[in-house]
Amino acid sequence: MKMRTQILFAQLPTAIIICLITTFFILITSLIKEKADVILTQNFKSIIAMQKIDRYLEDLNNLYASQAQVTPELASKTNFLENMIERHLVSQEENIKETGEKEETRVLQTQWEEYKKTIHSPLSPSPSNKLYNEIKATTDTITRLNQDGLIRTKENLSTFISNFLFFITFGSIVSLVFGFSMSWFFTGLFLNPLNAMAEIMSQAGREEKTIFLNIKGSEEIEKLTNEFNLMTSRLQDYHEDSLKKVIKEYQILKAAVDALPEPILLLDSISNFIYINKPARHLLKVSSDLKKMPSLFHVEDTWKEILLRVLNTVMMEKEPYHPTKNEDTLSIDKEGKKTLFLPWGYPIKKDAKNGGNAVEAVAIILQDLMRKPLTTVSNADIYEKLAHEFQSLLIEIHMALHLCIEETVGPLTLKQHELLFAARDKCNHMEKLCQALLSLSKADKKIQPLLEEEVDLNTIVQKQISSLQFEADQKGVFFHFEEPPYLSKIKANPDEIKTVVSNLLHNALHYAHVGTIIKINLTEKNKFIEFSVNNKGPSIPPDYRQNIFKKHFKVPGQPEERAGLGLYIAKKITTAMGGKIGYRCSDKGGTTFWVKFSIAPPLTS
Numbered sequence: 001m002k003m004r005t006q007i008l009f010a011q012l013p014t015a016i017i018i019c020l021i022t023t024f025f026i027l028i029t030s031l032i033k034e035k036a037d038v039i040l041t042q043n044f045k046s047i048i049a050m051q052k053i054d055r056y057l058e059d060l061n062n063l064y065a066s067q068a069q070v071t072p073e074l075a076s077k078t079n080f081l082e083n084m085i086e087r088h089l090v091s092q093e094e095n096i097k098e099t100g101e102k103e104e105t106r107v108l109q110t111q112w113e114e115y116k117k118t119i120h121s122p123l124s125p126s127p128s129n130k131l132y133n134e135i136k137a138t139t140d141t142i143t144r145l146n147q148d149g150l151i152r153t154k155e156n157l158s159t160f161i162s163n164f165l166f167f168i169t170f171g172s173i174v175s176l177v178f179g180f181s182m183s184w185f186f187t188g189l190f191l192n193p194l195n196a197m198a199e200i201m202s203q204a205g206r207e208e209k210t211i212f213l214n215i216k217g218s219e220e221i222e223k224l225t226n227e228f229n230l231m232t233s234r235l236q237d238y239h240e241d242s243l244k245k246v247i248k249e250y251q252i253l254k255a256a257v258d259a260l261p262e263p264i265l266l267l268d269s270i271s272n273f274i275y276i277n278k279p280a281r282h283l284l285k286v287s288s289d290l291k292k293m294p295s296l297f298h299v300e301d302t303w304k305e306i307l308l309r310v311l312n313t314v315m316m317e318k319e320p321y322h323p324t325k326n327e328d329t330l331s332i333d334k335e336g337k338k339t340l341f342l343p344w345g346y347p348i349k350k351d352a353k354n355g356g357n358a359v360e361a362v363a364i365i366l367q368d369l370m371r372k373p374l375t376t377v378s379n380a381d382i383y384e385k386l387a388h389e390f391q392s393l394l395i396e397i398h399m400a401l402h403l404c405i406e407e408t409v410g411p412l413t414l415k416q417h418e419l420l421f422a423a424r425d426k427c428n429h430m431e432k433l434c435q436a437l438l439s440l441s442k443a444d445k446k447i448q449p450l451l452e453e454e455v456d457l458n459t460i461v462q463k464q465i466s467s468l469q470f471e472a473d474q475k476g477v478f479f480h481f482e483e484p485p486y487l488s489k490i491k492a493n494p495d496e497i498k499t500v501v502s503n504l505l506h507n508a509l510h511y512a513h514v515g516t517i518i519k520i521n522l523t524e525k526n527k528f529i530e531f532s533v534n535n536k537g538p539s540i541p542p543d544y545r546q547n548i549f550k551k552h553f554k555v556p557g558q559p560e561e562r563a564g565l566g567l568y569i570a571k572k573i574t575t576a577m578g579g580k581i582g583y584r585c586s587d588k589g590g591t592t593f594w595v596k597f598s599i600a601p602p603l604t605s
Contacts, residue, residue: 017179021172028164032157042097043150049088049095050143053108054136056085057115061132064119082116092142098149101142108138253397263341263366266348267311271296274361283332283366303330306343307364314345314362320552321345330366340369397427454489455497457529457597458522464501465520468509477512481520488524490597496573497597503566504533504593511537511591524599528579532594540585548583570595 060081063074089109096102115131214225257264263280267273272295276286284299296304296311306328310321323329323342330341348361401424403409405417412420465479472479490497508518516536523530540548540555547553549571574581580596 011183013182014176014179017175021168021175024171025168028168032161032164042095043146043153045095046092046097046101046146047143047150049092050139050146052088053085053092054139056081056088057132057135057139060085060119078119085112098145101145104138104142104145108135108142111135111138253394262368265307265364265366267296267362267364269315269359269361271308271311280366306330310343310345310364311362314347315359317556318347318349318359319554319556320347322552329369341366342369343367394427397423401427452491452493455492455494456487456489457497457501457531458483458487460494460497460501461520461522461531464498464505467502468505472509472518475509475512476514477509478517479520480517484522484524486524487522487529488599490529490599492577492597496577500570500573500595501531503570504531504595507566507593508533508535508537511535513537516590527599528596529599530594530596532592534590534592536590540583540591545583545585549581567593 060078063077063081089105089112092105092108096105111131111134115128115135118128118131258278260277261279263283264275264277265273265280266275276284284303296307299307310328314321321344323344328342330343332339332341344365344367346363346365347359348363350358350360401420404412405420405424461481462483465481469479505518505520512518512535519534521530521532521534523532544553544555549567551565551568553568571581574595574597578598582594584592584594586592
């Protein structure tokens with residue numbers, strides 16, 4: 001049965017009740033009409049007949065009293081009046097209704113007959129006053145009987161109508177309530193499958209298990225149930241495949257971090273362990289199960305004091321912790337040899353609701369001072385290899401996490417949302433670390449012979465501006481670059497030039513105030529091409545200006561999470577090329593960073 005048919009069937013009780021009430025009302029109205037007809041056709045006609053008889057009798061009596069002799073004219077008038085009186089007597093006999101009215105009517109007929117004899121008697125042609133008065137008295141009696149009956153019938157009819165109105169009102173209310181109750185019951189009975197479906201579907205996002213519907217109802221509901229089950233089945237398959245892929249990629253990433261030689265500890269804000277890589281577990285002699293060693297308070301006292309200080313410093317200052325004091329050194333006897341470690345702390349931040357950044361966790365890396373340092377070339381190779389390996393994995397993990405969080409592959413529970421959001425934040429932080437590793441690898445490769453060629457600096461600047469245009473639009477910052485009419489080429493490695501230009505543009509865009517203009521200039525003078533970038537942003541405090549080109553340096557108090565490598569890498573590349581780099585600060589004009597590149601000598605034929 002279709003849902004439309006079921007809804008019409010649910011309204012059937014109300015329709016039946018309304019039809020019954022209408023029929024009953026018509027019957028009662030017909031009965032009232034009959035009662036009214038009885039009043040008009042019986043009592044009222046009897047009263048009219050008696051009034052006519054009185055009037056005709058009076059005319060007849062007066063006629064005889066005024067005429068001394070019987071004349072043809074008198075006979076004609078008396079015959080007319082007698083006929084009218086007898087006709088109304090016949091009408092009275094047909095309308096007898098009240099008790100005693102029949103006997104009075106017979107008395108009236110008898111009196112009339114005697115009255116006629118007196119007026120037709122040759123001996124005494126004049127009417128008898130006694131009979132006349134008796135007839136008048138009898139008609140008055142019959143009139144009074146019908147008047148009383150008329151009043152009584154009217155009262156009975158009023159009582160009947162009052163009772164009828166009460167009954168019809170009470171019956172209508174009861175009938176309508178019953179009809180609507182039955183309609184409500186049947187409507188709920190037919191719509192129960194929809195309510196059950198809504199209840200089950202609301203549980204689908206709160207329970208971890210997959211829910212299938214098994215609901216019987218109308219054809220439309222059964223079709224909707226089948227389509228929902230088919231969709232759930234497909235989403236379950238896709239969800240399982242995506243989660244398996246995420247778990248697999250996470251295991252690969254975890255194995256890669258475990259393969260690093262440096263011990264790495266990941267701690268939350270209350271010193272509980274989030275993760276410990278394999279070298280750290282061997283060093284601290286702990287199990288991979290963090291439940292057996294949940295916090296730093298279970299570590300040896302000497303290590304606990306230093307690690308807690310690093311954790312608290314990073315949490316308070318929201319900046320990386322660089323060990324510079326002898327008391328930061330951690331020592332441990334390993335296989336009869338004393339091994340020294342320096343703790344480096346790095347904040348792991350997430351975006352806060354107020355627009356700033358909050359430190360969610362701290363990563364502590366223990367540097368082994370007794371291990372032989374790698375050469376510059378091997379360091380660069382390791383950084384680049386690790387960064388590329390991590391990036392390819394992180395991109396896939398990030399995409400899978402994004403699909404899960406957006407519930408593209410199916411609904412998630414609240415607990416699953418929390419876990420996936422935390423995983424995505426950690427993935428974002430790992431991506432930033434990979435970018436820092438790639439930048440370091442490019443800077444550390446300066447001692448390697450790089451392929452040089454003639455480079456058009458103007459073209460490189462335009463491409464880098466175009467690549468940052470979307471980010472600038474989002475921030476509300478504008479680039480202003482006037483292309484020089486003529487510019488010589490420089491001889492250098494294009495990748496290095498792109499890195500220098502990109503770092504300075506990124507730095508200017510990051511610190512520029514909203515709605516300001518970043519001015520970019522290229523000028524050629526004295527065998528050098530100067531590339532300058534000016535932005536309107538916070539001025540560099542004088543006490544920190546001598547350190548801005550140092551590795552990992554940042555002005556204290558900066559809320560943003562940055563590695564502090566952009567200017568360091570730019571200076572390292574520029575110096576290796578034989579160029580110069582510097583800056584100019586002005587409270588009114590903002591900050592200008594400039595780089596001078598040597599012009600390539602002209603090619604000889």
